[in-house]
Amino acid sequence: MNCKNCHTELQEQDDYCKSCGGKVIRNRLTFKNLFEHISETFFNYDNKLLQTFIQLFKQPEDVIDGYITGTRKKYANVISYFALAITISGFYLIIVNKYFPKTFDFSQMTISGQEDFQKKNSTFVQEYQSILMMLYVPLYAFMARITFFNIKKYNYTELLVIFMYIQAQISIASAIVVITLGVLGISSSIVGILMIPLMIIYTTYVLKRLLKLSASDIVVRTLLFSVVLGVTLIIITILCLVIMYLTGDLQETFGPAFEAGKKIGEEAAKAKSAN
Structure with a gap:
């Protein structure tokens, strides 16, 4: 045999x-x-995937630092775990859109006149969720490289591994939480909004344990990261506006809002002159 x-x-x-x-x-x-x-x-409780998920909450440094330093058999490797997260995210979007659509309905929080833009933006994010997940990782790693410029414990490639694990864990946990709340009858845009601060808290928690940061370090690094994030978002926004202008989507999206604002201004001017 x-x-x-x-x-x-x-x-x-x-x-x-x-x-x-x-x-x-x-x-x-x-x-x-x-x-x-x-x-x-x-x-199975002894399964690598389940153990990886549990330990990324309990002792993320054991999983991530272990993988970076050469422990590759104890937990799920970063590529497999990230691929699993992408797969789960795909099913998660299908389930939420079909059974709990209110989770992605931010119309009540949108500025009047920008409903179509918000809807298009939400649709775009959902359609290209997998690609965006992969793009977030090098972007976050780059911002972390700047934020922790004087801490040389990890190089850029190792930061990629760190944020692949973080992004995967957040995606899997978010899917579980949102679907569970939906089954319990708690399905609204507030749930989607609340996931954002929880993601930030988890990322901070992981980096604190990996880099052994003190409370003061966390405050300073968070402020620095906010500045880096703000600059990055401004650059991305400018690039998006340029692309929308070149494709003609800018006028189509914001045209009605501009016209409404212009009309309000003209009516205010007429009222003022009449008085």
């Missing part, structure tokens, strides 16, 4: 291949053993 994975010759009593470590499968595939395999893979 040979191993079905690497074709190494096996003994009849072998349960695992001595060469590749693959489990020896003797039974035909049935619904029962298929379910057992899925349960063992995803729901």
Whole structure:
């Protein structure tokens, strides 16, 4: 009998291949053993994915720093975990849009006249969620590099690993929380808004443990990060406006608001002159 994975010759009593470590499968595939395999893979407490999810809350440095320094078997590797998060995010958007659409309905918080722009923006974010997740990682790593300019513990590539784990954890946890609240009947735009500060808190928590920051360090670094984030957002906003201007979307999006403002100004001027 040979191993079905690497074709190494096996003994009849072998349960695992001595060469590749693959489990020896003797039974035909049935619904029962298929379910057992899925349960063992995803729901077993000793499973890497479940342990990675739990430890990224309890001891994120054990997972992230361990991977960076060479411990690659204890927890799910960063690429697999990030890929899982992207997959879960896709299903999450489908479920929320179908059953809990109020979570992404920010119309009540939108400036009058900008409803269409907000709707287009929300649709764009949802359609390109996976791509945006991948773009966030190098951007966050770059901003962290600037924020922690005098701390040389991690290089840029290692910061990419850190934020891939953080982004994946936030995405998976957000999906679980929002869907759970939706099932319990708590589904509104407030839930979506509240996830943002929780994401910031979790990111701060992870960086604090990885970099061993003091309370004063956290305050100073948070302020510095806010400045870096603000500058970055201004640059991104300018680039988006330029692209919208070149494509003609700027006038289409903001045209009605400009006309409404102009009309209000003219009416105010007429009222003033009449008095």
